[in-house]
Amino acid sequence: DGGITQSPKYLFRKEGQNVTLSCEQNLNHDAMYWYRQDPGQGLRLIYYSQIVNDFQKGDIAEGYSVSREKKESFPLTVTSAQKNPTAFYLCASSIRGLADNEQFFGPGTRLTVL
């Protein structure tokens, strides 16, 4: 059953702690993406990766870091430098990182900072 999985579904973090969100896809897609969704704000791109071992900053990369060591995995670390990390985080992938490629989304991780 192909798709994108994100874990955990809910995550709680104390202020000052780093936390890593998992994203795995078995669609054999080259490109992967991380978005942040806030109520009334739509989706904003944090980071994206078009191929393994390469990634680029999106519009709101400050306070976040990523790695792309394997094609199927694109973990996102929310660092203590992110001032307002409470949000819903969505991971997506597309077959290539091309302008007309449909992006497929995972179920999301809701992060709450206590």
Add this chain to the structure above:
Amino acid sequence: AQSVSQHNHHVILSEAASLELGCNYSYGGTVNLFWYVQYPGQHLQLLLKYFSGDPLVKGIKGFEAEFIKSKFSFNLRKPSVQWSDTAEYFCAVNGGPAGGSQGNLIFGKGTKLSVKP
């Protein structure tokens, strides 16, 4: 920079009413346009897309959208909504020719649609 505007934050309709959700974008070149839908508790999924050709595109579940280049618009329509259409709808744009290297996919802020049975 590219941007996407969705004018309606929350739309409330009765079943069988017609729907039109507005989407305007700012980008002077070739664009690829998308509408995504997020049903309650479900993944964000593609509703329809436009790259080139016929400006009237048809998607899943009876939705369609019309690309009007002169107005920089890509409005979503459905002639008769159902309670199951209750969801949040996002318009997105990616500048550049189809098959070209990616620009960022820019999303609008979304429109919540509530359909009363």
